[in-house]
Amino acid sequence: MYNKRFIIPGLVIFVLFVTFPLWFNAFSTASPVPKPELPPGGEKECVAPASEMRDRHMVLLNEWRDGVLRDGERDVITVGGKQYRKGLQMACMQCHTSKEKFCDTCHDYTSVKPFCWDCHLTPEEAALKKETH
Amino acid sequence: MKYAFSFLAVIALILIAWLGSQIPGMPYLFGIALPYLAMMIFLGGFVYRVVQWGKSPVPFSIQTTCGQGKSLDFIKHDRLEAPDTTAEVVARMFLEIVTFRSLFRNTKSELHDGPKITYESSKWLWLFAIIFHYSFLMVVIRHMRLFLDPVPFWIAWLEFGDGLFQVGAPTWYMTDIGLLAGCVLLFSRRLITRHVRFISLVNDYFPLVLIFAIAVTGILMRYFLRTEIDIVNIKQLAVGLVTFSPVIGTEIGAIFYIHLFLVCVLLAYFPFSKLMHFAGVFMSPTRNMKNNTRAVRHVNPWNPKIIPHSYGGYEDEFREFMVDSGIPVEKELPPKKDEEKDEE
Numbered sequence: 352m353y354n355k356r357f358i359i360p361g362l363v364i365f366v367l368f369v370t371f372p373l374w375f376n377a378f379s380t381a382s383p384v385p386k387p388e389l390p391p392g393g394e395k396e397c398v399a400p401a402s403e404m405r406d407r408h409m410v411l412l413n414e415w416r417d418g419v420l421r422d423g424e425r426d427v428i429t430v431g432g433k434q435y436r437k438g439l440q441m442a443c444m445q446c447h448t449s450k451e452k453f454c455d456t457c458h459d460y461t462s463v464k465p466f467c468w469d470c471h472l473t474p475e476e477a478a479l480k481k482e483t484h
Numbered sequence: 485m486k487y488a489f490s491f492l493a494v495i496a497l498i499l500i501a502w503l504g505s506q507i508p509g510m511p512y513l514f515g516i517a518l519p520y521l522a523m524m525i526f527l528g529g530f531v532y533r534v535v536q537w538g539k540s541p542v543p544f545s546i547q548t549t550c551g552q553g554k555s556l557d558f559i560k561h562d563r564l565e566a567p568d569t570t571a572e573v574v575a576r577m578f579l580e581i582v583t584f585r586s587l588f589r590n591t592k593s594e595l596h597d598g599p600k601i602t603y604e605s606s607k608w609l610w611l612f613a614i615i616f617h618y619s620f621l622m623v624v625i626r627h628m629r630l631f632l633d634p635v636p637f638w639i640a641w642l643e644f645g646d647g648l649f650q651v652g653a654p655t656w657y658m659t660d661i662g663l664l665a666g667c668v669l670l671f672s673r674r675l676i677t678r679h680v681r682f683i684s685l686v687n688d689y690f691p692l693v694l695i696f697a698i699a700v701t702g703i704l705m706r707y708f709l710r711t712e713i714d715i716v717n718i719k720q721l722a723v724g725l726v727t728f729s730p731v732i733g734t735e736i737g738a739i740f741y742i743h744l745f746l747v748c749v750l751l752a753y754f755p756f757s758k759l760m761h762f763a764g765v766f767m768s769p770t771r772n773m774k775n776n777t778r779a780v781r782h783v784n785p786w787n788p789k790i791i792p793h794s795y796g797g798y799e800d801e802f803r804e805f806m807v808d809s810g811i812p813v814e815k816e817l818p819p820k821k822d823e824e825k826d827e828e
Contacts, residue, residue: 352538353785361766362531369527372631372726381633381727384720406710413653461715462635462643466650 385456390446396431398442409465412439439471448474487675490689494697494746501745502738514741515721516730522748529755530763537767541785547773550589554776566775573774581765587613592677612673616666619659620695622646623702626657630715630722652707660703667696691759694750701743712737 352358367374397404399411415437418424428435428442435442447453450473458465472480505514551565567573579585592606626643629635647655671692674684705713717733718740724730754760766772774780799806799813806813 352535353541354538358534358538358767362534365530365763366527372628375632375636376723376727379632379634381723384733385716402712405714406712409653410710457716460633461719462629462640463654463715464640464644465653466655 382460385460387454387456388447388449388452391448392446394446396433397446398428398430398435412443412467415439439467440474440477444474450474486684486686487671487689487693489686490693493690494693497694497746497749498697498701498742501742504745505738505741511732511736511741514745515732515736516725518748519725519744522751526751526754529752530760533755533760534763534767537764542769542773543784543786545773545777545782546769547775548770549775553778555778568774568776568779570774573772577766577772580771584610584613584617586771593679608669609673612666612669615662616670619662619666622659623657623663623699626659630719631726633719633723654706656707660699660706663699664696664703667692667699671696687757691750691753691757694746694753698743698746698750701739701746705737705739705743709737709739713740 399407404411419437425437428437444450450468454465457463501514504510547566549566551562552560553566554561554568561568563572564576564579567576587610588607590606590609591603593601593603595601622642625639626646629639629643632639643657646657646659649656649658671689674680674688674692712735714734714736717736720733721730721736750759754762796814799815803813803815803817807817
């Protein structure tokens, strides 16, 4: 083989690069598979079945956001006899009271950084705000 | 027909993954066995091809010289276009790999009445290639969030930058659009430019269609066909694959297996296709050699080893026979030998 002193290091770098996830995970502590906390209040019903919420909650929230903020559709949603006001803090966080124990578990695991919290306050932050005012 | 065949091949692959993954037990084949197999073919084939190239001798110094070579002091040397030192070669290679300088030189030729041929700079190929390659690179890096646990901060940064426009939820990535656009643009270039269409083969169209299908299935999975696409489940499988303990938690939608199968096909196809230009760009003698033929002699490595044989040496070897047959010699046979013979 010609030019061994360039080709072999090049190949070694390439293989290390491609197998990066192997040795990255080998030298890091694996986080447990996330288990989002179910509503502490014991609610069993959501605005949609759990599987649909798991797959499409971000789409739903985005539609709500656009509806409420851009089109002024602040109508109340009734599912299974229970009424929900459209909104992250007004509906979701009423049952799922902790962002850290519910939202963040999966989002941190899969590096999803939703921009909800650019504007919204987590329940903890909201409580803190109330105290200071 | 050549491009139609590429579409048919990709549709067949999609159907295989779609129908195949619905058979009970088959997700283990599509989700675990094939990715490992494809990765082994990719790495093994890649290294094999590079070693084969490394074994091929370069008989001549064949760098492409695009500027004034190093000459007398008062003649300005074009360091990038005719590199004379290793550092200059590295600089030239770096810019070629990162900015595709050779594509920037692309020209289009046109035949006018006369007949007269004209050449004109054409930057489209360069632009499409830049869009395509950088989008693809970004997409590949972004996917690392599914394989790395915990996710390094810089991947989150790249993701944030890629989804900067915050369109929709999940946010649209610029590179998703870039990759699709790149595929479509490069494909239509092959169809529209007559010269390029004439020389295009199935193995030019097929990778573009395959990558296009990969991008489309990925986009469908992320934004549209979200049923049974639980990202936690998918990450569990991906991290399992790279820690050699794969598990398929609950059922994952068919679109995921189609996406994954197409990626496996791409990986396995890679080392035996034109996509090896990924390694080839580094191995190309027209770019990685120095333009120093006036200063350094390039010896063809496959030259047979010929040892110089002077007339003196020739006579030394055959003197006895030459004397025996009466051929005149410059140096007579040593008398010593005769004496020894006499003594015997």
